[in-house]
Amino acid sequence: xxxxxxxxxxxxxxxxxxxxxxxxxxxxxxxxxxxxxxxxxxxxxxxxxxxxxxxxxxxxxxxxxxxxxxxxxxxxxxxxxxxxxxxxxxxxxxxxxxxxxxxxxxxxxxxxxxxxxxxxxxxxxxxxxxxxxxxxxxxxxxxxxxxxxxxxxxxxxxxxxxxxxxxxxxxxxxxxxxxxxxxxxxxxxxxxxxxxxxxxxxxxxxxxxxxxxxxxxxxxxxxxxxxxxxxxxxxxxxxxxxxxxxxxxxxxxxxxxxxxxxxxxxxxxxxxxxxx
Ligand SMILES: [Fe+2]
Ligand SMILES: [Fe+2]
Numbered sequence: 001x002x003x004x005x006x007x008x009x010x011x012x013x014x015x016x017x018x019x020x021x022x023x024x025x026x027x028x029x030x031x032x033x034x035x036x037x038x039x040x041x042x043x044x045x046x047x048x049x050x051x052x053x054x055x056x057x058x059x060x061x062x063x064x065x066x067x068x069x070x071x072x073x074x075x076x077x078x079x080x081x082x083x084x085x086x087x088x089x090x091x092x093x094x095x096x097x098x099x100x101x102x103x104x105x106x107x108x109x110x111x112x113x114x115x116x117x118x119x120x121x122x123x124x125x126x127x128x129x130x131x132x133x134x135x136x137x138x139x140x141x142x143x144x145x146x147x148x149x150x151x152x153x154x155x156x157x158x159x160x161x162x163x164x165x166x167x168x169x170x171x172x173x174x175x176x177x178x179x180x181x182x183x184x185x186x187x188x189x190x191x192x193x194x195x196x197x198x199x200x201x202x203x204x205x206x207x208x209x210x211x212x213x214x215x216x217x218x219x220x221x222x223x224x225x226x227x228x229x230x231x232x233x234x235x236x237x238x239x240x241x242x243x244x245x246x247x248x249x250x251x252x253x254x255x256x257x258x259x260x261x262x263x264x265x266x267x268x269x270x271x272x273x274x275x276x
Contacts, residue, residue, distance in 0.1 A: 002096050005032055005062070007227035008040035008138075008171030009191035011071060012053055014215040016205070018044075021192060021225040022056050029060035032229060035096060037062050040171035040189055041069025041107075041138035046076040046084035054085070065094060069138040069172065070107040078108070091118050093125050099166070099232055100125065104137040111147035112139040114156055122156075126163040132235065132276070133165045140170040142179050142186035145262025148172070160184055166276050167230075167237050175263030176241070176270050183276075187239060190269045192225035195251065197260060204248035220254070221247040228269045235276035241269030 007025060012018035029037055037057065043066065044050045057064050068090045073081045082090060090105035102125055106112040114122075114137075126133050135141070141156055143149035150156060160168070161182050168186045174195050177188040196219040203210070203217075210216050223245040231238040244267040251257075251265055258264055 002099055002232040003034050004036050004038055004230050005029060005034040005227050006038040006040065006169060006189055006230055007192050007225060008189040009042040009069070009174055009193055010039075010044065010053075010225060011042055011191070011193040011215070012044035012050065013074075014213060015193050015221065016209050016213050016216070018053075022053050025192070025225050025227060026056050026060040028227060029057065029062050034062050034229065037064040038101070038136060038169070039064060039066045040136060040169060041067040042071040042171065043069065044072070045074050046072065046081045051084070065101065065103060067103055067136055067138050067171075068105045068107065070112070091121065095131065098131055100128070100131045100133050102126065102133060102135045104135065106137055106139045106150040111151045112149070113151040119152075119156065119159065123159055126159070126165075129164065131164065132232075133160075133163055134232070135160060135165060135168045137168070137170055138172050140173055140186065140188060140263075141168050142170075142181060143173055143188070143262040148262050157181060157184070164276075166232065166235065167274065173261050173263040174265075175260060176266040176268055177263035178270065178272050180274075185237070185272065185274050187272060188263050189228060190226045190244075190266065191222065192227065194219040194221045195260065195265055197254065197256060199254050199256065202249060202254075220249055220251060222267055223247045226269050237272070237274040237276075239269075239272040241271050243268045
């Protein structure tokens with residue numbers, strides 16, 4: 001059985017309590033002792049000071065596999081971000097037992113799109129019929145709203161449907177969502193930071209804090225970092241999510257409904273069970 005912890009969208013530089021959240025995630029890793037950790041992107045800017053983030057998470061005792069999110073190149077080039085994340089390339093795979101994890105980056109263009117070269121690589125990487133596959137991409141392979149999802153998601157999904165794809169994990173949409181398309185679950189992992197809305201200017205925090213972290217004016221902060229534990233046992237997937245809370249204003253307070261940016265919004269990560 002494989003057991004890993006997944007989290008997404010910490011946005012360390014955008015929030016006032018990034019260090020506390022990193023510590024909370026690290027102690028969760030220490031407590032849960034997963035085989036490894038997956039970060040689905042939008043972790044932090046690639047600065048010298050921010051090296052402590054991955055160092056802190058890795059010191060918790062499990063390997064951390066990271067994706068490149070669209071905000072991870074803020075203030076740096078892709079090459080600098082790859083160096084910072086200790087990656088040779090923005091897409092790669094790793095195999096644990098009989099499951100291969102495909103780590104993608106569709107965020108090199110606007111709207112996000114999986115480049116042909118990466119699609120060819122994926123086709124090749126998923127050709128071993130004795131393995132099952134988990135596909136991780138920062139941008140959704142299922143979200144049809146505006147330009148949130150990967151533009152060529154139908155072509156990517158058509159490939160995944162011909163392979164032994166067990167699960168797809170995505171971040172970026174800062175929501176708690178899951179949809180099953182043609183027998184493959186696409187699970188959106190809710191953020192470890194906030195829901196960005198831009199509906200109205202928020203004053204949940206003192207002016208000084210808002211000046212240091214201007215993103216706070218456009219979002220609802222979650223009370224702590226969300227993460228989920230994913231267990232894979234043969235063709236069975238069990239995702240154990242967690243309950244979170246809003247730090248101050250809630251979606252209802254500002255008139256948001258059930259969904260935003262094409263996904264269900266909540267302060268939680270839902271549980272999910274699936275048998276291939
Ligand atoms: Fe994000
Ligand atoms: Fe993102």
